[in-house]
Amino acid sequence: MGPSSRADLARYTGVSRGTVGGIVQPLLDKRILVEGEVVPPNQAGGKPATKLWFSKDAKPICAVLLMHDHVRTCLVSLDGAVYAQSTEKFPKDLNDPHEAFQIISRSVQKTATSVDMPILGIGVAVAGMINTEAGSIMSMSLAPFFNNFPIETELAKEFEVPVCVDKDDRALLVGDRWFGKGRGRGNFAVVYTGEVLGAALYIDGHLHRGPSGAGGEIGHTIVQLNGSRCKCGRSGCWETIATLRWLRDEALARGLPQPASLDTRRLIILADQGVEGAAELLQEYAFNLSVGLANLQQLMAPNYIILHGDVAQGGERMLQLIEARFRELILSRPGDDVSLVLGDSEDVAALRGAAGLVLSELLNFPL
Ligand SMILES: [Zn+2]
Known part of the structure; x- marks a missing residue:
């Protein structure tokens, strides 16, 4: 949710306006929240509503x-x-x-x-x-x-x-729930890609942590039987085929320039320059990433997956490559709206x- 009126908050949380008022007032007193824009009453009548949001002057x-x-x-x-x-x-x-x-x-x-x-x-x-x-x-x-x-x-x-x-x-x-693309959504997932793979789920209005925070180890779900050895000691984990380590090892084996520092952004540049093997490696990397994303969608149906990290550095181009393969891998249900989107790529x-x-x-x- 972004800036919201007391009535919006009551509707969203399912409690009475009086209860919302009781919660909001101490936060206004502490200058954590401020009152902002006034929304005129709608055509059906009612009182004008004042939107509440966080104060710029509150303690950080x-x-x-x-x-x-x-x-x-x-x-x-x-x-x-x-x-x-x-x-x-x-x-x-x-x-x-x-x-x-x-x-x-x-x-x-x-x-x-x-x-x-x-x-x-x-x-x-x-x-x-x-x-x-x-x-x-x-x-x-x-x-x-x-x-x-x-x-x-x-x-x-x-x-x-x-x-x-x-x-x-x-x-x-x-961060996405409070300040980014997850705001106002009841279901979404976040997937980080790069040196490692990680995910977090927001399902039916709640962050899923698992007992003591054990959930989210999607990088170590097994996608290849008899696959290569993972750093966790098991074999065939998603991390073994969809991280920068895989990309760099493959780039080295295929003779691409400067493999040790390769990432999605530079691989796209190499593919655009027509460097031999770059376009194929890019397609393969996108496919390998889409496999784990499709597994996540099939299992939990977050329906909205925000991608962070190395993939986000590849921008819309990388997103389209992944999405094309992802859609082939998931079951489609009539009326379902399933999206992959890019999040902020920086550590912020x-x-x-x-x-x-x-x-x-x-x-x-x-x-
Ligand atoms: Zn592993």
Whole structure:
């Protein structure tokens, strides 16, 4: 939902206007929400309605994106603007979680104090497995020192504000839910592509996490019996045929230029230049991606899938290639409207989502 009147909110949430008023008033008092544009009464009569939305002057949320080798922090205003961004790289020989936490904490401190007001809370998106009940990192590939680190408790102790932690793919979904193309939808999915594949689902008005946040490991669903070995130790996972690692290995084997840094955007350029093998590799990559997307659609029917990451860098051209194959692979049901769309390709989508986790918590808005 975007800016909405009290009546809209009552309709959407299924509670009375009086209840909505009771929830909204304290948020107006705290300047988290403001009243905006007045909508004239409709032809059927009724009172003019005032639309409510987040105040530009409200305290910001500090968003953190934690990767295996660096941490990004920024502030996010309640209307989704991202500012005061900062990135800290971890030293190559880092293997102590407390040392890593000091770097994260310093980065949060620097970002949080870059404005002259306190922050509302800290939202953390982690590129790893998360225990959402405990707010801890279960495991992060390439950064095993973080295993079982209670990041939520540690940040809450240090900064004394509400802290919310989730997996990066789910943060992307929350960002799209609050600030992007998922706004106002009861069902949608987000799929991240690139070095890894991840997904998050919003089904029947709720974010699906699974017990302790175990859901969303779509990259490790098996799409090839007797397929190649995956880094998870199994064989034939979707990740083995639809990530940048596959693309780069194939580019090397097929003699394409600079295979080690190949991505969708450059592959499209090579295909357009008529470089031998590029157009075929592009088609194959698009097909391999469409297989997992079709499996997701068949199983959960999100009907609206927002693509992030490397694929989004390929723009409409890549989307069309994937979509053509995707439509061949899904069962069509008369009257169904199934769409694949591109999300924001930058990391700001995940940062906004990390902030959205806190926002949902503060507004008591169940995700
Ligand atoms: Zn795997």
